[in-house]
Amino acid sequence: MTDDLAARTPQEDAAIAAQSQRFVRTPPIDIFETEEGLVLRADLPGVPPGGVELQVQDNRLTLFGRVERAETDNSALLHQEYHNGDFLRSFILSDDVDHDRISAKLSDGVLEVTLPRLPKAQPRKISVQSE
Amino acid sequence: MPIFRWGSAFDAFRDLEREMDRWVRSVDSAFEGLRLGRPFPALNLSEQDQEFLITAEIPGCDAEDLDVSVANSVLTVKGRRTPGGIPEDKYRRSERPHGPWERSLPLPERVDDEHIRAELKNGLLKLRLPKLPTTEPRQIQVISDPQPGESS
Numbered sequence: 001m002t003d004d005l006a007a008r009t010p011q012e013d014a015a016i017a018a019q020s021q022r023f024v025r026t027p028p029i030d031i032f033e034t035e036e037g038l039v040l041r042a043d044l045p046g047v048p049p050g051g052v053e054l055q056v057q058d059n060r061l062t063l064f065g066r067v068e069r070a071e072t073d074n075s076a077l078l079h080q081e082y083h084n085g086d087f088l089r090s091f092i093l094s095d096d097v098d099h100d101r102i103s104a105k106l107s108d109g110v111l112e113v114t115l116p117r118l119p120k121a122q123p124r125k126i127s128v129q130s131e
Numbered sequence: 132m133p134i135f136r137w138g139s140a141f142d143a144f145r146d147l148e149r150e151m152d153r154w155v156r157s158v159d160s161a162f163e164g165l166r167l168g169r170p171f172p173a174l175n176l177s178e179q180d181q182e183f184l185i186t187a188e189i190p191g192c193d194a195e196d197l198d199v200s201v202a203n204s205v206l207t208v209k210g211r212r213t214p215g216g217i218p219e220d221k222y223r224r225s226e227r228p229h230g231p232w233e234r235s236l237p238l239p240e241r242v243d244d245e246h247i248r249a250e251l252k253n254g255l256l257k258l259r260l261p262k263l264p265t266t267e268p269r270q271i272q273v274i275s276d277p278q279p280g281e282s283s
Binding site for chain 1: 170172173174175176177178179180183184188189190191192193217221222223224225226227228236239251253254255
């Protein structure tokens with residue numbers, strides 16, 4: 001079985017990061033199978049509704065989440081376990097994902113992307129004409 | 132004239148320590164997000180004029196499931212994240228932490244326990260802990276016992 005959701009190369013990620021001019025980090029994700037296809041969940045804490053951009057180009061799915069800053073400028077950071085920054089990650093979709101029916105929702109900082117499988121092609125009867 | 136001084140020897144250690152810190156941090160940030168076993172939720176603590184601000188990244192948690200408490204200048208946050216009833220064999224990738232978690236963080240100084248405000252929005256918990264007013268330094272008089280009959 002081929003890995004149908006392969007990550008993008010670091011060089012390509014860096015190119016997108018340079019465009020946004022902000023600190024970019026990789027969100028942790030889960031991918032699981034359902035009856036209809038695949039579901040992808042990504043942790044995007046601090047991303048408000050409307051702050052997510054999902055893009056499908058060719059067979060590459062890119063997710064970008066813009067984070068709202070929590071601290072004000074006059075604060076001094078005393079203890080740090082995470083860096084403030086936007087989220088970026090991209091995946092290669094397999095051919096059996098129906099690109100037109102991809103849907104996503106964001107709630108409590110978790111993005112859920114539904115990737116439905118293409119419906120199986122129906123067998124087509126070809127009539128044979130006899131002379 | 133002494134050639135070796137303990138004082139400067141420790142300075143060298145501090146330099147080494149700083150270098151190590153810097154190196155560890157750079158490795159850390161390179162693997163951030165992909166490294167397993169990092170603390171969940173990640174906490175940041177910052178200080179402002181009147182209050183301390185603690186932000187915690189807790190995506191996918193309900194406010195009802197959170198338990199925040201402060202005792203003896205230690206903040207404790209507890210909660211749990213439910214996996215959502217998906218069987219293990221259905222996962223192709225699993226990087227997000229699941230299950231119950233608990234974090235404690237010592238606070239730099241005493242805070243006003245009564246007026247802590249907590250807000251959970253978009254998976255980010257913000258805790259505002261007002262500082263207690265600093266008390267005036269109190270002068271303590273030192274009494275020297277007069278020594279009777281002492282003369283030189």
